[in-house]
Amino acid sequence: MRAIKIGLFGYGCVGQGLYQTINNSKNFEGEIVKICVKDRNKKRSLPTNLFTFNKEEILEDPSIDVIVELIDNAEAALEIVTTALKNGKSVVTANKKMVAENLEYLIDLQQKTGKAILYEGAVCGSIPIIRTLEEYFGHEPINEIKGIFNGSTNYILTKIFQEKMDYDQALEQAKEKGFAESDPTLDVKGFDPKYKLSILLTHAFGINVSPDKITNLGIDHLQSSDLEFAHKHGYGIKLIAQAIRKNDEVFACVLPQFIKADHNLRNVNNEFNAVTLNGEFCDDQLFIGKGAGSLPTGAAVLSDISALSYDYKYEYKKHYNQGKVHFNNDSEVTVYASFQKPEDIDLNEFEQVSDKYFCFDRSYVIGKIKLSKLLRSKWVYNSKISVIQFDQSDEFSNELDLKTLETEILELRKGQKLREKISV
Template identity: 45%
Template structure:
């Protein structure tokens, strides 16, 4: 493609983001990009533009020689993979925002790009408007990047903000997020942590060269966080955020997880509210960087899609440097986490999984503890994900070595060990 090639777009999906992209393109004529045809699921739905723009037959777009760019913005990951695969095989450049599809098929998508030499860009898939993939891919050298951590799901951050600021009930906050177009069509993807885990999976590839499906690291969402947890957090002067973490351990391997986490007011993430996303990176020489931007919604997401479409003009492709050229890191699950766990009943918390317990409170229908647990125990057991139990990582949660000499007798007593 040259700087003057007309971009003829075949668009899949005309929901929150697809319609957002359509509107944004109407206001950026200088880009010389226009939507040729739109494929949607149901032809019967009332649309804001003329019916002749639409089809429900993918082949009408995928086999159209005039269309040179496919923009995939649908909410069905399986159908999306078929569309993207066919498009890449047909030599068409592809832009997508579908993190679930990308995380599930990362290796196949990488192979397709290599085989057919077609660009596949997906900046909007991770933090919507916030350009993080290209930064991780291009700016940081694998050896220099030490960690990144951040809020990478806009709707859960919106829900947590409403619970903290307005003491809104969880269900009401979720409904608001859905009405504003921040939530996935299936909200379980957001509140169950799957969406953030899919994004972490993509970010790990571009930052540390690790291709890992969400099942390979621990993650959970916010659906078990209660108002009582929020009150305990407030009492400790913390907020609760759903945070994705990736951090190099002393042996060079990588600890990665997505968990609700207590954040202090000295943490940049503390001040990130509503649908905003943010990521802090730490690297050897640059030290800390902080990125913040809108992580959901029609126009913010469409803006990242637009940026990818525009990047096609100068033949931009991800080089996958960390995977293909440099020495990739490997994931480790040999580390400990300091966590807060609450439950309706003590019996719901598996005390035996803890190395030690520092604090223990037992009230009527609400008990909680703070302790150190090996991440393997969390990977092997799921009591901490069951309804009625919430697990929240402490600030600086990763503990590499534990020193049993530091365990107080009191904590052993509380834990019922002596």
């Protein structure tokens, strides 16, 4: 077998990790022949003749078999990947945003060009979930896929809960360690795990759902009173991505969630990710591994490059065979919503309110709301409001009268205004 000649785009956290894994791997027949990067002034740890700033030097080189795309810009990445496939080169990428936003197009392009694009490193770093869904679960209906899909937010939440670190300090550490995206808002606002979830919807259920149709909230609105609520009730908080099938309908979302002490995701900490999967025949499965970082992600990329050496391709079996399953985000979730000013929140958007705590400094309500409303409502994205989901096993059957609540809220606001006046 001929050694694979690799043209690499990007030599940052993952690109350097890939370089190291290739140099330290066993039985891998391949080498990086050129690396395209952007910044001409950056010092490099490798000889300068290995680098280029001209993408054509790699994309048009007939001796290069495989393009590995590891840059941090989704638009530029799509251009690179498209040209590579059209030029007859297979591709490995770890760019979840680019893959999630263009999956339908990329599937089509693979069919037209006969070349493959693999992206295991894009979803949960080192956990081999895509190939597992494609190969092992190719014929088994999946009921549920759920988990911690983002290493940096899990790292931040671990530091906040276990070491009482404040949010900004924990985020800085996540950045320093290379777990956070170049733009960390993608992590902390829940976009990164949403891209991954959107990709898994295709491989687990055979449905392509554009990320903008999936509800996502992050951990950046969490307040100290929310942490107190969690501690008081024995919960931890994790950012959970989930897709659940009920008959032929699948709903999906990314939300911070209260996690009980005995939950199987409670002790998945730091940059670790976890995927729990429930299959019709196999029942529950749990996969845990490092979801970010130079070497773990580099290893996932190396595994994909190696798979290309035996002409491996995703077959998208469920995508082609399971036409009747469709996406529906009208499902209800039970959430806790905490706020300071009651006029900031719209209680009428709740299907039912089961509990409330009203106080001058910070109040909360607990109730059922449709995911589609969470996606569209403006108040949800107000940085002073935090929304946290309860697990499906938490039951809230009580139903408070909305009219009475509204009166209580008016009283609360009057009291707050009076207090503001006195303090001026």
